[in-house]
Amino acid sequence: MSANRLSHRASRHVKERIIESILFLAALVSVATTLGIVYILVKESVVFFNQVPLWDFLTDTQWTPLFDDAHFGIIVLLSGTLVSSGVALAVAIPLGTLIAIYLSEFASARAREFAKPVLELLSGVPTIIYGYFALLFLTPLLQKLIPGLPGFNLLSAGIVMGIMIVPYVASISEDAMRAVPMSLREGSYAMGATRLQTALKVVFPGALSGIAAAYILGISRAVGETMILAVAAGMQPNLTWNPTESAATITAFIVQVALGDLPHGSVGYQTIFAAGLTLMLLTLVFNVLGHMMRRRFREQY
Amino acid sequence: MKQSPRSLRSLPPRGHVSTFGRPGGTDMARMARKDIGEIRGIIARAKRLDVIFGVAGLLALGLGLLTFATLFVDMALDGYSRLTPDFFTEFPSRRAERAGILSAWVGTTLVMLVTACVAVPLGVAAGIYLEEYAPRNWVTDIIEINIANLAGVPSIIYGLLALGLFVYEFSLGQSILTAGLTLALLILPVVIVATREAIRSIPSHIREGAYALGATKWQVVQHHILPYSMGGIMTGVIIGMARAIGETAPIITIGALTFIAFLPASPVTGTFPFLSFEWLQSPFTVMPIQIFNWTSRPDPNFHANAAAAGFVLVLMTLTMNGLAIWLRYRIRRNIKW
CATH class of the missing domain: 1.20.5 (Single alpha-helices involved in coiled-coils or other helix-helix interfaces)
Structure with missing residues (x-):
């Protein structure tokens, strides 16, 4: 009987080990995903950069990878990405901050209970729907305000993209503001400050690194956004800093190439991986920066 | 605690200044x-x-x-005008008023099936490992940092990964399987984070009680951790699926077709063994791609189709997100350790 029990225990031990290994492998899948992304992007980009010098890639001012006279100036796509992201931030930062301050410092608990899920729903709308909205609702509206605005433009795509990232910016900023200790607020109120004065002079500076993290993560979102731009900003590469023009972004270019029928292994095929690598590095810088600031902020309190 | 500060309310009212009592000090x-x-x-x-x-x-x-x-x-x-029963049972067509979303919603359903079958077990297993098993060392640190970073990678990058890896290196083709796997990787961080949060909210005395009765680690997980965290995990899974259902960019990147006028092979067959996995290799289209396709056509009649399909898609994601929020609300209210 006791020997039987012991052997049972031994098999139990083996089973436990096997289960632990399986769970560990599942956790490793995420690492494998990252390695896979880096491997694919770097592998195809190396082939690409063997044919197109890195210097040309960074300095050329034309982007015509599919023409006979091919030029590969990433700055052209980068300008579209940066302008649309700039417009998005010009919408998302003021609105997001305002909503965050309101929810954290002004709103009653009930209003907050209601508003947060609604904001969550807003951020759950598929981006293709926002793209439709930008192209077929906002652009005609803007065309009445700005005569001569082309049907595809960075402005309308950027504004809608900004509205899309408002919930994201607001929720991270609000978390940061709520993490500021109540004692600081109470001290401020005791000095006779109003809610606004407390919010702007005590809570906001106190949560600054957390709020900055929200902005930076918002930028990263905007830079990586694809469908709104592919639908509403057009797919014509255009080196411009003017949001009322149409221009392709890095992401829109990838979509455009993927929609066509490019043979595997051609330069055009490799181009999208080089563009993807650029995008990846760009968002990585913002993400790392954002997470660092968020962590520093958490340590602060 | 956030009452508006009634600062300086105790100041003497206007007329009373003179009663400060300074004789002659006008x-x-x-x-x-x-x-x-x-x-x-x-x-x-x-x-x-x-x-x-x-x-x-x-x-x-x-x-x-x-x-x-x-x-x-x-x-x-x-x-509105396009939302008829026919709209759901017709294939896309060159004529806007005859086009429907049959292949799109069937494709979406099948892709979501693959995504759920891959992302849920993997994500939950990874979450359990990180919360219950993982030792505090550099391997765990790397996994955690990695998951945080993956959550911030633009979705189109996953599309490039799938194009290079699944479509060409693994030769899975531009199939339902490829799309499902891609979206599974995309929502994996969401499922992992939700699982971890749900598990973390279980107090440690539950575990200690089970260990005290001689349970092994897996028994504790199987009998206590998993059942108690199920609600939280479900919330995360639904939110992840709602995100996957609307993802367009990665699926376009792997080269999904935009015009599909046939259905994949049925997963249920009349002959033994009654299940067929042929549909996994089938070309497909999904709702967001169908919407994209109709939106980018210049003909306004197709825009009505895009709006109708978009309405259906928004309704789907809204329902899923609403369900998740409701579930979370209920869990918060009902569970008191």
């Missing part, structure tokens, strides 16, 4: 009155700003709501 009384007047002005201004800001905050919130309502109503109005 100059000082006048100065005091002037100071108090000034202070009152400052307070009034500060309070006014406070109210103005509160209204501005409410307006900003309202703007968000308004956008959402406009989007929803706009889609409903534009697509």
Whole structure:
């Protein structure tokens, strides 16, 4: 009987080990995903950069990878990405901050209970729907305000993209503001400050690194956004800093190439991986920066 | 605790300044009155700003709501005329008024099936490992940092990964399987984070009680951790699936077709073994791609189709997200350890 029990225990031990290994492998899948992304992007980009010098890639001012006279100036796509992201931030930062301050410092608990899920729903709308909205609702509206605005433009795509990232910016900023200790607020109120004065002079500076993290993560979102731009900003590469023009972004270019029928292994095929690598590095810088600031902020309190 | 501060309310009212009691000091009384007047002005201004800001905050919130309502109503109005039963049972067509979303919604359903079958076990297993098993060492640190970073990678990058790895290196083709796997990797961080949060909220005395009765680690997980965290995990899974259902960019990148006028092979067959996995290798289209395709056509008749399909898609994601929020709310209210 006791020997039987012991052997049972031994098999139990083996089973436990096997289960632990399986769970560990599942956790490793995420690492494998990252390695896979880096491997694919770097592998195809190396082939690409063997044919197109890195210097040309960074300095050329034309982007015509599919023409006979091919030029590969990433700055052209980068300008579209940066302008649309700039417009998005010009919408998302003021609105997001305002909503965050309101929810954290002004709103009653009930209003907050209601508003947060609604904001969550807003951020759950598929981006293709926002793209439709930008192209077929906002652009005609803007065309009445700005005569001569082309049907595809960075402005309308950027504004809608900004509205899309408002919930994201607001929720991270609000978390940061709520993490500021109540004692600081109470001290401020005791000095006779109003809610606004407390919010702007005590809570906001106190949560600054957390709020900055929200902005930076918002930028990263905007830079990586694809469908709104592919639908509403057009797919014509255009080196411009003017949001009322149409221009392709890095992401829109990838979509455009993927929609066509490019043979595997051609330069055009490799181009999208080089563009993807650029995008990846760009968002990585913002993400790392954002997470660092968020962590520093958490340590602060 | 956030009452509006009634600062300086205890100041003497206007007329009472002279009762400060300085016999003969009319100059000082006048100065005091002037100071108090000034202070009152400052307070009034500060309070006014406070109210103005509160209204501005409410307006900003309202703007968000308004956008959402406009989007929803706009889609409903534009697509209203196309939302007939036929719309759901017809294939896409060159003629806008005859086109439907049959292949799109079937494709979406099948892709989501693959995604759920891959992402849920993997994500839950990874979450359990990180919360219950993982030792504190550099391997665990790397996994955790990695998951945080993956959550911030743009979705189109996953599309490139799938194009290079699944489509060409593994030769899975531009199939339902490829799309399902891609979206599974995309929502994996969401499922992992939700699982971890759900597990973390289980107090440690539950585990200690089970260990004290001689349970092994896996028995603790199987009998206690998993059942108690199920609600939280479900919430995360639903939110992840709602995200996957609307993802367009990665699926376009792997080269999904935009015009599909046939259905994949049925997963259930009439002959033994009654299940077929042929559909996994089938070409497909999904709802967001169908919407994209119709939106980018110049013909406004197709825009109505896009609006109708978009309305259906928004309704689907709204329902899923709403369900997740409701579930979370219920869990929060019902569980008291």
